[in-house]
Amino acid sequence: MAEPTRTPTLPSIEPAQRLRQRRPESREGDPMVRHQVNPPADGWSLALPPRMWAELSEHLFLDGDEHGAVILAGIADGPRGPRLLGRELLIATDGVDYVAGTFGYRALSPEFVRDAAVRAADEQLAYLAVHNHFGSTSVGFSPVDFASHERGYPALRQITGQVVGAVVFTPQAAAGDLWLRDGARAELAEVIVPGNNLIRLRPRLAPATVSDLRYDRQARLFGDQGQETFNRLRVAVVGLGGVGSMLVEFLSRLGVGHLVLIDDEKVEETNLSRLIAAEQTDVGKLKTDLASRNALRANPEITLEPIAERVEHPTARQALASCDWIFLAADTDAARHWVNETVHRYLIPATQAGVKVPVGADGTIGQIHAATRLLVPGKTCMWCDGLINSTNLAIDMHPGEERRLARYLDEVPAPSVIALNSVAVAEAVNHFMLAVTALHEDDTDTASILHRPRSRDRALVVSRQDPTCSACGLNGPLGRGDS
Structure with missing residues (x-):
């Protein structure tokens, strides 16, 4: 591949020459400002098809309780770092697959984890456990969450032979803890939903910038x-x-x-x-x-x-x-x-x-x-x-x-x-x-x-869609990335 060419940068503009503008403040009930604008972040990212995000959101945020799921994802290189690509969403049924936890409030059942891990290994896909927290524009794992990752993910990574990890969501934020195949551990920089609005969910809002x-x-x-x-x-x-x-x-x-x-x-x-x-x-x-x-x-x-x-x-x-x-x-x-x-x-x-x-x-x-x-x-x-x-x-x-x-x-x-x-x-x-x-x-x-x-x-x-399509459906390469 030809190497990208970069032109010399222009002389920097002094702060006094810049104007700092903000997007108008949110107005209650105004759909145009429901999503915060987060510029792309460097590092690992997770992309979710809009249909998957809609189904996951409905499951996680339907009421005021905590819920769980597993995402199976392909892997590819991205523009700013490795990219996980959501291919399948496995919803954990409350009380059956998502049950009272031994150490924390709730957890995925051992049987659900086993079946999802086997599927991840068979399909050569990353395994991502998902749950929700309460809040809006910021989110992070609790000490109990991190402790459960450290107990379970080294063995899960060995079983699947793939990247494993966890993602926690609010409606406007996401954070991830990834355990990589080479033994390293990484944070998830952002979750991307490429729909009519290109939504980017990060652990917290991006810091303020100043426009040229x-x-x-x-x-x-x-x-x-x-x-x-x-x-x-x-x-x-x-x-x-x-x-x-x-x-x-x-x-x-x-x-x-x-x-x-x-x-x-x-x-x-x-x-x-x-x-x-x-x-x-x-x-x-x-x-x-x-x-x-x-x-x-x-x-x-x-x-x-x-x-x-x-x-x-x-x-x-x-x-x-x-x-x-x-x-x-x-x-x-x-x-x-x-x-x-x-x-x-x-x-x-x-x-x-x-x-x-x-x-x-x-x-x-x-x-x-x-x-x-x-x-x-x-x-x-x-x-x-x-x-x-x-x-x-x-x-x-x-x-x-x-x-x-x-x-x-x-x-x-x-x-x-x-x-x-x-x-x-x-x-x-x-x-x-x-x-x-x-x-x-x-x-x-x-x-x-x-x-x-x-x-x-x-x-x-309005576009037609054939559920059996070998190009855009699960019968095809959807979210498979380089695999």
Whole structure:
């Protein structure tokens, strides 16, 4: 994999030149401020599919009592440290599986622990015991909790051969104690729920930050913590044509700190009218070079990882797997499949943005569509929605010349106009920036957005889901990570 490039940092801005803004205080009953904004943390993290978090929350916080469960999780490298990936939730039934404890208030029954540990060993998944405490924005283990970990987890780790540990939750905080396979012990830095709002639960609220003066006007909306979140994110853009070049421009100016740029194509003369800041002399250059130049112009401190390969190349796939968010702006079935695979295997949210301009053989123009689709781990899937054609995917996976002969020899280029592309791009980036700063009113709204510029209407399209799907269900790679 190509080494990321880092540009020299700008001179630091003195505190007197900075403005410190805060997000508005919470108002009772206001759903827009239910979640605290915690910038990404370094260290071990746990990602939970939104459906799993909803089921777990209902179990843990249904009443004022303590409840328990076990999460079985895959493992992968993440953007800021190792990442645990929730694959299965095993609910402990009160009074049967979660019973009065010998040393503490309650505990998982020996039989429940045994069965869950055997399953973890068989599936090669991490074992995480879960319970809840009372509180809101901070949480930690009690001395009784730690004592129980020290009595049981060394043996449990030996039995499973996997990472074992415990996670304690409140509705707005989480803490974890992990016992690693090499004998080390680590804290859990954060729990991530990648839904319509990208929720981050930490043991306590992140310390206050101060925004760069360049982002003052944005920080007045997102708050200093929200702006710092953008800076710490690793975001991929797959496809750097008309839509992708705009995405890079918007994300760079938003303050995203690290961009992975994936495209193997070179600039052609017919691209110039819709590539941001393209010049005649750019013809023949790699699109990754043009996108990198534009990103650096917009944000000289950004870290870039240009990958001049197709998305199915191992280097590109490995880079995608350690991102916080993926934007899909390539319209091949291979790009759709591999991004969809990454979303569900590594629990990384993604957004597809694109425009379709149908033109008949007689020149008749059909209904123009500008689409923005949110891909949510374990919930929205391009296979379930019929957006991937298996025959075209098989063709896409052939070497370049074979692809050309099989599919593209007589293909007529589709129309593409920069202003139409901007409709999809603006919708995609607006959703992203509100999601990562927890400003969406509904955590669960994952509908796609379809603009029809000719009729000037806008529709929400609810994704279908097949429970037997081998891409997004438990029959597939959901949460398996690198295993």
